[in-house]
Amino acid sequence: NAGVTQTPKFRILKIGQSMTLQCTQDMNHNYMYWYRQDPGMGLKLIYYSVGAGITDKGEVPNGYNVSRSTTEDFPLRLELAAPSQTSVYFCASSYIRDTGGLGNTEAFFGQGTRLTVV
Amino acid sequence: AQSVSQHNHHVILSEAASLELGCNYSYGGTVNLFWYVQYPGQHLQLLLKYFSGDPLVKGIKGFEAEFIKSKFSFNLRKPSVQWSDTAEYFCAVRPIFSNDYKLSFGAGTTVTVRA
Numbered sequence: 001n002a003g004v005t006q007t008p009k010f011r012i013l014k015i016g017q018s019m020t021l022q023c024t025q026d027m028n029h030n031y032m033y034w035y036r037q038d039p040g041m042g043l044k045l046i047y048y049s050v051g052a053g054i055t056d057k058g059e060v061p062n063g064y065n066v067s068r069s070t071t072e073d074f075p076l077r078l079e080l081a082a083p084s085q086t087s088v089y090f091c092a093s094s095y096i097r098d099t100g101g102l103g104n105t106e107a108f109f110g111q112g113t114r115l116t117v118v
Numbered sequence: 119a120q121s122v123s124q125h126n127h128h129v130i131l132s133e134a135a136s137l138e139l140g141c142n143y144s145y146g147g148t149v150n151l152f153w154y155v156q157y158p159g160q161h162l163q164l165l166l167k168y169f170s171g172d173p174l175v176k177g178i179k180g181f182e183a184e185f186i187k188s189k190f191s192f193n194l195r196k197p198s199v200q201w202s203d204t205a206e207y208f209c210a211v212r213p214i215f216s217n218d219y220k221l222s223f224g225a226g227t228t229v230t231v232r233a
Contacts, residue, residue, distance in 0.1 A: 031219060040127065042208060042225040043162075050219065058220065090161060096219050104169065104214065106152055107221050109162040 002026050006091050006110035013081040013117045021076040021113050023091030031094045032074040033058075033107065034066065036087040043090065049074055050096075081117045089113045120145035122211050124224035131199055132232050139194040139227050141209030151192040152210040153183055156226075162208065168192065179203070204231045 007022045025032065030051045035043040035058075045058030049068040063085060065077045074093075078085060092107040125140035143149065150169050154162040166177025173185040183194045192209060209224040 033221060035223075040225060042124075043223040045220060045222065048220060092162075092221070094221070096214075104150060106150075106164045106167050107210075109154075111161045 004091055004093055004108050004110040006089075006113050008113060009111065010114050011116070013078070013115065015081060015083065015117060017081050018077065018079050019081065019115075021078075021089055021091075021115075023074045023076065023110060024072050025074075025091075025093040025108070026072065027093060027095070027108065028071060029093035029095045029105070029108075030071070031096050031107075032068065033092045033094075034064075034074070034076045035090045035092065036060065036085075037090060037112075038087050046076065046089075078115075083117050085115065086117045087115060089115060119218070119220075120149070120211050120213055120222050122209055122222050122224035124207075124209055124227050126227045127225070128228045128230070130230045130232065133201055134198050135231075137194075137196045137199045137203070137229065139207055139209075139229070141192045141194065141224060143190050143192070143209075143211040145190075145211060145213055147213055148215050150212045150214055151183075151185060152212070152221075153177065153181070153192070153194050154208045154210060154223075156206045156208065158205070165194070165207070199229075199231050201231050201233045203229060205229060 004025045033048045034046040044060045047066040049055045091110040094107040095105045123142045153165040168185045176182045212221045
């Protein structure tokens, strides 16, 4: 029972490089989220997806892109890495019914990716 | 859009002391509420959640929280903390019965329990 799996766990990037953070879940959840966590700031939502083919911006989307071609996968792409993107990134998923609260789940989190841009 | 406010940034306690962490949210509609815990170097784990029904919810490791709708609050409590409760605690809110199912977090409260 893998849950939410993120890769890699650690990465160091040079300014201007690009990379993709991978996230996959095996719980058939419709919602998926990407957050970044900075000390004292809590978790800020970067992008989220309500289902395959549908994505939307969160609070801090600049400098990032996402895609959701399948229910399971929700990769996050950094095109031109900047020092301000040094952070810990968490992917999460949950199941939410459009008809309301019944059957909803909490968000399940991956182990995180610690990214340093130098 | 909803927002979440946690009252304390850092709380220091001795073992066996009682803990209460404040959480308020701003959203006029119906919400799901959560408390997550993050132990050092780990990912977020669910402590407890409120979806509906009894506003006093019990979670893992002896934690409980009370939803007071009139105060838009969801405070976390534990009667007697242990050294192993040292962690960061996050309150989160998610609107329901709406088109916006974003899950928003507070800034977190660091709890340090001294042996």
